[in-house]
Structures are given as structure tokens and as C-alpha cells.
Amino acid sequence: MLNNRLILISLLLLVSQTISAQxxxxxxxxxxxxxxxxxxxxxxxxxxxxxxxxxxxxxxxxxxxxxxxxxxxxxxxxxxxxxxxxxxxxxxxxxxxxxxxxxxxxxxxxxxxxxxxxxxxxxxxxxxxxAYAILREVWARKKQNGLRNVPQYEYEEYEKLQFDLNNVDSAMTQSRLFKDMEFVFDKIDTSQVSGKAYLPAFLNESIYKVYGKNDPKRERKDLIANKSSGFDDNEIVSQTLKNLYKEFDIYENRLNFFNINFASPIARDGFSIYEYELSDTVNIDGIDCYRIKYFPKRDAGHTFKGDFYVSMNEFAIKEIAMQSTKNIDVNFVRDIFVSQQFEVKNDSVFLPKRDYILLDMTLFNKKDQSKGIYAHRTVSFKDFNFETPHPDNFYDPRNHDPYESGAFEKDNLYWANARHEKLSETEGGIYEMLDSLQQVPRFKRIVKSVEILGSGYWNVLNAIDIGDLYSTFGYNEIEGFRLRAGARTYFSQNDMWRLGGYLAYGFKDHQFKYGAEARFMFNKFNRFQIGAGTKRDVEQLGVQLTTSDGIMTRSFASSSIISQGANDKLSHINKTNVYAAIDPWKNVTIRLDGNYQTTRAADPYLFDIGYINEKGQEEEHLIDTNVSLSVIARPGAKFSRFGIDRYEHSTLAPTIMLRYTKGFSGLFNSQFTYDKLQAYFYKPFLIGSLGRSDVVMEAGKIFQPVPLSLLSVIPGNESYGQIPGTFSQIDYYEFVTDSYLTFILDQHFNGWIFNKVPLLKKLKLREVGFIRAAWGDISDEAIGMNRSDIEYIAPRDKIYFEYGFGIENIGLGNFRPFRVDFNWRGNYLELPDARKFGVTVGMNFSF
CATH class of the missing domain: 2.60.40.1120 (Carboxypeptidase-like, regulatory domain)
Structure with a gap:
């Protein structure tokens, strides 16, 4: 997903120095x-x-x-x-x-x-x-990264990240936006790839020492040095830039850019996609190579043009250049340029030498003359060592600090000797110029405004964040118009503890609501942390199966301005939570929660959740004390920051969760003993040229009869907005279960169909197909103990399903965040007020 703050920041962080190309x-x-x-x-x-x-x-x-x-x-x-x-x-x-x-x-x-x-x-x-005979030899040798074929390895990695503002013209240099900052336009450089004038805006350099072993697979990456162009505390810039890049293997058939599949020039099916021309022989680093040019056979959006060099003896790729075609169908991106260089060791092994990626990006308009940014990433590798073994505990993050002491304090002399390649005069001037720019009060105010827009929080005194500003306003049938104000501690992006809270008021029910929590992390390696919080609020409980134990979270359905039905089945909750969590392995979290919660109907005349207790007495309030144990695995997920709140990069990593909850009758006046088991799975899959499949599956069972507020409600959606994980044609509390299994599939075709229709292709619309299904059951005992007048129906005899298609990538120019879905209900049409068809609208800032 493209962070919509990207262009705003790049328009502000401007500096310049230059070299004059001959x-x-x-x-x-x-x-x-x-x-x-x-x-x-x-x-x-x-x-x-x-x-x-x-x-x-x-x-x-x-x-x-x-x-x-x-x-x-x-x-x-x-x-x-x-x-x-x-x-x-x-x-x-x-x-x-x-x-x-x-x-x-x-x-x-x-x-x-x-x-x-x-x-x-x-x-x-x-x-x-x-060219086919040469590529056939390339495929036959099944090239592999040599780092994966040795018992152990280590090397030094240098990474350079850079933002530039491009298409700089006289109108921009004279803009009032840059009043008091005109010195940044003293000199302007030109891109060697596109020829566009640009101003460098941000530079971040890092040197890592990487260690690894392959049996079992272990890797350790230590930051040796880091140098940022005056914006060490500006987390948004560096994190957004890092999030743009995906790791890929040129020998794979499809390459992942922005979670979209591009056809590799080395793909086994490449001759059905590209034209190849064997045009020359060239000697590179003493190796004789064939030069093969390639370009797409047809006007396709996810292909490249360029050339590559194949070593004559080993038939391995020595170098490759890839540039996206003019009609690249990726939001916010005008051009992609990739250059990769390899060390060829033998017939089947290569080692990475240097990677360079340039992204030409713009927010609103893809025309060549429109303003945008360049996002560069250069990575080089050297000093490979395959001889030195290390024990398993060497790779354990609990036994070493991945940030070497003094990594952020290296002087200029160190960097002059440590860089793998010398900075150009343009790049070297970024550090000095940004230091000067930060002394301009007007620039400080602009950066502050951008940070507020991007994060939703206003930092005051370098200690407190006011927000989330985007949650200030809300509306529902019970509270009417709702105002909310919140704050949290925020000293740095790597805070090891955080306090937060909010206060809300409903102008219809004339009641205050509140929430507060404290979280502390004691160890950044295994992320051992504890926390406690409490809240009193009005919420819609029937919109999530695998609920969050967080205090500060609140479902979107709890406030909806435009609804397809009356959003009146709300509950008043008073909840206290304590937890402890630890990551015993990378990307695996074990969390233990203790919860005490009282629940009652927000308005019993509209929605009664009363029940009959074990003594046969009618109750209005439910008191529940429970303990839950959760195991959450995110294999392959990538994070920035090591504090208690981390920034997660967009990846194809799955989410797998298992949770067991035990309710204790009599503990703090709790009224029910029960056992609840739940499982959750989410994974995006790239399916060749067919786009991306997003799969969500949930399952659960409660082993004893419990009241309505503890049962598992198949999540409905009565709003016209799109809410992930919900069923668009189901009303709140329409299907209530104590055993359930749900499946949701969204297939994003990325224009695979529409691009074959000339008129639709020009509109750049993309098609989505989806199906949602749910099975569930409920015991007679559970139905008998509840007083609510809702129909206790579970999709037991036949699986409920709904289906439909959507059109996404709707908008103007390069700004296309809107999606419209057309939803049909597949069965249970005989139920009173069943919604057979509906339209939902959503927003998604994605590529």
C-alpha cells in the first residue's frame, strides 16, 4: 500500500547540490x-x-x-x-x-x-x-543464490535510500511555498535514467554485517553504521521509503513489485510475453557474455523492457536492466528501473553484487511533466566469507544487540572509508543542506503539519501525542453525535513504554465514556511486555469473531453515519484487561490475557441481551471473568523499529492465530464457566497473471451454553462502507452460533479482464471477484437461556454464502482509491427483511 503521506513529505524535504555531467x-x-x-x-x-x-x-x-x-x-x-x-x-x-x-x-x-x-x-x-537456445541453457542450470548453497556465510551490506523531487521547474522555484527556503534551488540535477530535473530531498545510509547458516535456517543482521540526512527522528520518511521495496529473485517466473506480479524477463514462459533479440557479445569483469535485448510482445502493463547479459561458459545472468513500459498499470508509479549485477561462481551458483532500483512516483497525475518523486535504493555486497561457523545461540536475537553501540555516531572520516561507493557531490550535499533547512522556522512548521496529517497525532513538547485526530467524530443510534479526545505518551519511535487514554461524550445519551491503558516492554529482543487498561464505552459487538483484547480499539461499525439498517443493537461495556506477551521466536507471539467485563444493552428497549442465570433468575447485566492464551505467528513479516509499537511493512506474510479462552464462574462475581477455542488464518497469494487472492478463514467453538454477549455472531455489516472480515448482506445478530467456520476470498484481478476491453482499459479500472461463506451451529441450551427477542438462527443445515464483484481503482488521474462492490445474497432469502442485494463503497490507497 502506498502511504499517502509520501508525496507530501517529499514536496517539503527539499535540498540541492549538483554535479555537471559532461x-x-x-x-x-x-x-x-x-x-x-x-x-x-x-x-x-x-x-x-x-x-x-x-x-x-x-x-x-x-x-x-x-x-x-x-x-x-x-x-x-x-x-x-x-x-x-x-x-x-x-x-x-x-x-x-x-x-x-x-x-x-x-x-x-x-x-x-x-x-x-x-x-x-x-x-x-x-x-x-x-536467444531461445541461450535461455534454455539458463533455465536448465536452475541458478541459485550461492548464499543458500553453503553451510554458513557472512558478508557486508551497504544500503543507500534516497528521495528526490522531480520535474522541478521555474514555477516551483518561485512558489510562495518555499519562501525563506529559496536556497534549496541553487542547483538542480538531472536523472541519468529519465532526464528529468530533480532536487534531492532525503538520504539514509546503512552498513550491516550479515551472518547466516542454512541447516537449520538462521540469519543475523547487525547494523554497524547509520547516517541520515538530518531527519533521524522523522520516522515517516525512512519507513515509507523502505516499505516500497520487495525482495525478488530474477530467476523466478514472476517478480513481486508492490504485491503485483510482473513477468520476469528470465521467466520460462517469457517467449509468450517478450520478444528477444541476441544482439552482441560483451566482456564484463573479464567474462564473455551474450547481450540479449527484450521488450513486451503486446501493450501489457506489468512487463519490462531492457537487456541482460548471459555468461557464455556458465549461462548465468551477469547483469540485467529492467525498465517498466510506458503504460505501467500501477497506481502512483510512472516508472520502475532496476539494475542488478551478479558474481558468477559456476554453472549453478551466483552471488549478489549490486542492486539498484529507481521508482518514479506521483500522487495525482502520471503525465511526464507532472511533479513527483524519485525513490532510489542501492544495495551492494562485499567481503563474503563462507568458512567461519557460528553456534545456534549466536543467531538468537536475545543474545546480541542488532544495533551496534555507536552505529548512529560514526563521523565523516569513517563514512568516507566505509562506503562501498563514493557519494556524488549531489548526494554528499544533502546532509549539509538539510541541516541548514532545519533551521528555517517555516520549514519546521510545514514538516510538523505533514507529520500530523500522516500519523493522525499532534506531538507536543516532544512527549505527548494528541489524537487519534481521525477518531474525533462519530455517530450511532444510541449516542447520537459523538466527540472523542485522546492522548498518548510519545518520546521517540522506539519507546519501550506507552501510556494512553481517551474521553468521549454522546450528545444523545448524555454520557461520558473513557478508556486508559499502560504498556511496558522490558526486552526488545524477545519483546517481553506487560500491560493493563480499562474502558467504559458503547460498542457494536456483533462485527468481529476473533476479537481484539485491546483497550483503545473500537470497531468501525460502532459509529456509522450512513447505514442500510438501524444501528441500534449496541452494548454498553465496562472492561478491564491485563496481559503479558513474549516472542520466544521471531514473528511468533505468545500472549496471556486476563479480562473482567460487564455487559448490558445500551438501550434495552431497542435490544435486549438479558438472560436467565443458573438459578433461574433473570439478569440484565453479564459479568464475565476470563483468561485467554493466544499464539500468533507472522512468518515472513517485516518490521521497522524495536519499541513497544512497531511499524509493519507491507508483505505477503500470513497471519495465523490460535486462541483458547477459559471463563471462571464465581471469580469476581463472574456468572459463567466456559471453554472457547478459536483459530484465524489470513494470507494474500499472488496468482500469476490473475492478480492477488486474499484468503481469510476463521473457526471457533464454545463448549458450554452461554448468554448472547458471549456467543459467536457471524459478523454482519449494515453500513454502506466496506468492513474487512464481515458479510455485507447479513444484519447484526442475524446468525448467532456457538460453533462456526467462515471463509472469505477476494480475488483482485488487477485488470486481467478489463484490460482486454479497449474502453475499460483506458479507464484503468480493475475488477474484483469475491465469495463469502459461513457455517455455524447453536445448542438448544444456549437459545433457552437468552431473553433477547432476536431469532436464534445458525447456518447449520446449509452453508450461508454471498458473492459478487467489485470495481476498484476508481478515481481521477493517478489518485484512484475508491472501490465499489455489488453484493448478492446466495441463500436464506426466505428470512424476514433479508437483504438480497446491496452496494458497498470503500477506499484503499494501494498500488
Missing amino acids: IKVSGKITDAKSKKPISYADVTLPNAGIFTITNTDGSFYLESEESDTILEVMADGFEFMEIPLTSKVNYNLSIELNLDGSLKENSTVELEEANISTRKKKYKNKKENP
């Missing part, structure tokens, strides 16, 4: 006869050894620090052209190529053992293409 060239290449653009033509500065490939619209940009006076242009089937360069900067060249009538269709030259065509040729089948 040569800058941009232009467009067209067919002299038809005037159509020529895509994927080779454009080269021969003396500088720099080249590129034109885009689908024929445009190109080249830049070199070495001087050159000649530009060479070569396209399949066209005459070769040399163009003299009369100045260092040559923008907007218009180059027309003539067809080369002297070339025959079968004209070829011998290159080692492969025939390389001198002009583009249509092959009857892929086996006639000489």
Missing part, C-alpha cells in the same frame, strides 16, 4: 516515412560506453560524466545513423530513421556459436530464435 542528450526517434515512433532502438554514446533503449513512444535520455561528440542510433530494419553532438547539453533531438533497403530478411552474422540477426525478424516459433 554530456546530456534527450530526444525522440521516429520512422522518416510513417512518422511513427521507433521503440526499443539502441542509442549509444560510443566513446563514453553508455547506451540506452528507446521507450514505446520513441523517447530516450542519455547522460555521461565522460565527454563524447557522437551519438549512434541503430534500430532493426533501419539505416545506422551517427549524429554529431555540438554541445554538452543536447535536449529534445528529433531523429528520423530511414528503412534500410539493402538488408535481406535472412541476413545474419556469426557470433561464437549463435547466429545474430542484423534486423528484426519474425520467427515461426521460439526455437528458431537464437
Whole structure:
């Protein structure tokens, strides 16, 4: 998901220094006869050894620090052209190529053992293409990262993250937004990939020492040094930038960018997606390599163009360059550029050498001239060691601090010697300029405003957060208009303890509500923590099966301004919670909760939750004392920060939870003894070109009869908003169970269908299909003890299901957060007031 704060921050954190490249060239290449653009033509500065490939619209940009006076242009089937360069900067060249009538269709030259065509040729089948023989050898060797084939390994990793503001023009430099900050525009640089003018805005460098073993799998990553461009406390910038990148293996058939599958140029089915041209041989690092150009066969949104180099002896990828096509169908992203370099060890093993990714992003408009940002990530690897073993306890995070003492205090001399590659003058100037920028009061105020918009909290005195500001207003049938004010301690992003609380008032019921909690973490390695809290509030309890034990949380359904039904089945709860939690293994949490809660109807005339106790007496209040033990696993999840509140990166990691709850009759006047077992599973799956499947499954059973407020209600949704994990065509408390099993599948096709329809393709809409199903049962004893006048129906004899389709990616320009779902109820249509069809609307800031 793209954080919608990304552009705002990048528009504010502006600095500049520059280097002057010796040569800058941009232009467009067209067919002299038809005037159509020529895509994927080779454009080269021969003396500088720099080249590129034109885009689908024929445009190109080249830049070199070495001087050159000649530009060479070569396209399949066209005459070769040399163009003299009369100045260092040559923008907007218009180059027309003539067809080369002297070339025959079968004209070829011998290159080692492969025939390389001198002009583009249509092959009857892929086996006639000489590139196929090379790629077949690449596939046969099943290349593997050498780090996974040795007993143990260690290496040094250098990471550089950078934000730039691009398409800087005179209108921006004269904007009143930058009053008192005009010095940031002293010099402006130009991107070597796109040719756009940009201002560097943020730089973060890190050096890690990485240790690993493969049997069993263990890895340890120690931060040796970190240097940030004056914004060490600005968590939003660095975390958002880190969250943009996914790890991928170029040898996989599909590559994950923004949780969207892109077809790899090395995919086994690549010949059905890409055109390949074997065009040259090149020596790289003393290794003779084939150069193969590739570009998509058709106008597809999740493909690349570029070239790669295959070592002749090992048939391994030595280098690869990938650039997304012009019509990339990813929100907020105009362009992706990837460069990877590898050390080739033998026929089946390679080692990473250097990765570089550039993302050209914009919030509202994808036009080339619109303002946006560059997000860069460079990672390099060196000093590999495969000989030194370490015991298992060496990798245990409880036995070492992943942040080396003094990692954030390294001086300039250390960085000058420790960097894997020297900073350019532009990059080096970021540190100095941002230090100056932070002294400007106006800039401080702007950054403060952006932080408030992004987090929903207003930090005062560097100690207290006021918020969540987005929860200030609410409405429901019981409270009417509701106001809420809250606060929490916040000294840093890695606080080991936190206090929080809120106060709310309903203007219809004229009652105050409140909540407060305290949480303390004693060990950042196993994350051992304890907490306690209490709250008194009005809530909708029938919208979540696997409930949260948190005090500060409140379901969206508890306040809904526009509803499909009356939101009056609310409960007044008074809850106290104490807990202890620990992570005995990475991404595995064991949590023990003790809860004391009283529950009564918020308005018994609208919704009665009374029951008959064990003595046969009628009760209005339920008193429940219980203890729950939960095991939550998030294998593969990635987090930033080590404090009590962590920032989670967007990944495809599953969530698996098992929970056992025991109720104790007589403890603190508790009225029921019961045993409750629950399981929860969530996982997004990337399904080739079909997009992403989001799967949610929940199951549970209560082994004794209990009152309504303790039973498991199949979560309904009476609002017009989309609430994850709920059933859109079920009313609150329509299905009540003590045993249940639910399944929800959302299939995001990412335009797989709509992109085949020309009109819909231009609208950039994306289709979603979904199905939701629930089975449940309820005992006669549970029904008999409850006084409520609701119908106690469980989907036992037939599984309840609903289905439908949605249209997402609705909006204007590049801002497309809206989704509309059309929901149909599949059965139980005979029930009174059953909603057969409904429309729900949601928002999702995703790629």
C-alpha cells in the first residue's frame, strides 16, 4: 500500500547540490516515412560506453560524466545513423530513421556459436530464435543464490535510500511555498535514467554485517553504521521509503513489485510475453557474455523492457536492466528501473553484487511533466566469507544487540572509508543542506503539519501525542453525535513504554465514556511486555469473531453515519484487561490475557441481551471473568523499529492465530464457566497473471451454553462502507452460533479482464471477484437461556454464502482509491427483511 503521506513529505524535504555531467542528450526517434515512433532502438554514446533503449513512444535520455561528440542510433530494419553532438547539453533531438533497403530478411552474422540477426525478424516459433537456445541453457542450470548453497556465510551490506523531487521547474522555484527556503534551488540535477530535473530531498545510509547458516535456517543482521540526512527522528520518511521495496529473485517466473506480479524477463514462459533479440557479445569483469535485448510482445502493463547479459561458459545472468513500459498499470508509479549485477561462481551458483532500483512516483497525475518523486535504493555486497561457523545461540536475537553501540555516531572520516561507493557531490550535499533547512522556522512548521496529517497525532513538547485526530467524530443510534479526545505518551519511535487514554461524550445519551491503558516492554529482543487498561464505552459487538483484547480499539461499525439498517443493537461495556506477551521466536507471539467485563444493552428497549442465570433468575447485566492464551505467528513479516509499537511493512506474510479462552464462574462475581477455542488464518497469494487472492478463514467453538454477549455472531455489516472480515448482506445478530467456520476470498484481478476491453482499459479500472461463506451451529441450551427477542438462527443445515464483484481503482488521474462492490445474497432469502442485494463503497490507497 502506498502511504499517502509520501508525496507530501517529499514536496517539503527539499535540498540541492549538483554535479555537471559532461554530456546530456534527450530526444525522440521516429520512422522518416510513417512518422511513427521507433521503440526499443539502441542509442549509444560510443566513446563514453553508455547506451540506452528507446521507450514505446520513441523517447530516450542519455547522460555521461565522460565527454563524447557522437551519438549512434541503430534500430532493426533501419539505416545506422551517427549524429554529431555540438554541445554538452543536447535536449529534445528529433531523429528520423530511414528503412534500410539493402538488408535481406535472412541476413545474419556469426557470433561464437549463435547466429545474430542484423534486423528484426519474425520467427515461426521460439526455437528458431537464437536467444531461445541461450535461455534454455539458463533455465536448465536452475541458478541459485550461492548464499543458500553453503553451510554458513557472512558478508557486508551497504544500503543507500534516497528521495528526490522531480520535474522541478521555474514555477516551483518561485512558489510562495518555499519562501525563506529559496536556497534549496541553487542547483538542480538531472536523472541519468529519465532526464528529468530533480532536487534531492532525503538520504539514509546503512552498513550491516550479515551472518547466516542454512541447516537449520538462521540469519543475523547487525547494523554497524547509520547516517541520515538530518531527519533521524522523522520516522515517516525512512519507513515509507523502505516499505516500497520487495525482495525478488530474477530467476523466478514472476517478480513481486508492490504485491503485483510482473513477468520476469528470465521467466520460462517469457517467449509468450517478450520478444528477444541476441544482439552482441560483451566482456564484463573479464567474462564473455551474450547481450540479449527484450521488450513486451503486446501493450501489457506489468512487463519490462531492457537487456541482460548471459555468461557464455556458465549461462548465468551477469547483469540485467529492467525498465517498466510506458503504460505501467500501477497506481502512483510512472516508472520502475532496476539494475542488478551478479558474481558468477559456476554453472549453478551466483552471488549478489549490486542492486539498484529507481521508482518514479506521483500522487495525482502520471503525465511526464507532472511533479513527483524519485525513490532510489542501492544495495551492494562485499567481503563474503563462507568458512567461519557460528553456534545456534549466536543467531538468537536475545543474545546480541542488532544495533551496534555507536552505529548512529560514526563521523565523516569513517563514512568516507566505509562506503562501498563514493557519494556524488549531489548526494554528499544533502546532509549539509538539510541541516541548514532545519533551521528555517517555516520549514519546521510545514514538516510538523505533514507529520500530523500522516500519523493522525499532534506531538507536543516532544512527549505527548494528541489524537487519534481521525477518531474525533462519530455517530450511532444510541449516542447520537459523538466527540472523542485522546492522548498518548510519545518520546521517540522506539519507546519501550506507552501510556494512553481517551474521553468521549454522546450528545444523545448524555454520557461520558473513557478508556486508559499502560504498556511496558522490558526486552526488545524477545519483546517481553506487560500491560493493563480499562474502558467504559458503547460498542457494536456483533462485527468481529476473533476479537481484539485491546483497550483503545473500537470497531468501525460502532459509529456509522450512513447505514442500510438501524444501528441500534449496541452494548454498553465496562472492561478491564491485563496481559503479558513474549516472542520466544521471531514473528511468533505468545500472549496471556486476563479480562473482567460487564455487559448490558445500551438501550434495552431497542435490544435486549438479558438472560436467565443458573438459578433461574433473570439478569440484565453479564459479568464475565476470563483468561485467554493466544499464539500468533507472522512468518515472513517485516518490521521497522524495536519499541513497544512497531511499524509493519507491507508483505505477503500470513497471519495465523490460535486462541483458547477459559471463563471462571464465581471469580469476581463472574456468572459463567466456559471453554472457547478459536483459530484465524489470513494470507494474500499472488496468482500469476490473475492478480492477488486474499484468503481469510476463521473457526471457533464454545463448549458450554452461554448468554448472547458471549456467543459467536457471524459478523454482519449494515453500513454502506466496506468492513474487512464481515458479510455485507447479513444484519447484526442475524446468525448467532456457538460453533462456526467462515471463509472469505477476494480475488483482485488487477485488470486481467478489463484490460482486454479497449474502453475499460483506458479507464484503468480493475475488477474484483469475491465469495463469502459461513457455517455455524447453536445448542438448544444456549437459545433457552437468552431473553433477547432476536431469532436464534445458525447456518447449520446449509452453508450461508454471498458473492459478487467489485470495481476498484476508481478515481481521477493517478489518485484512484475508491472501490465499489455489488453484493448478492446466495441463500436464506426466505428470512424476514433479508437483504438480497446491496452496494458497498470503500477506499484503499494501494498500488
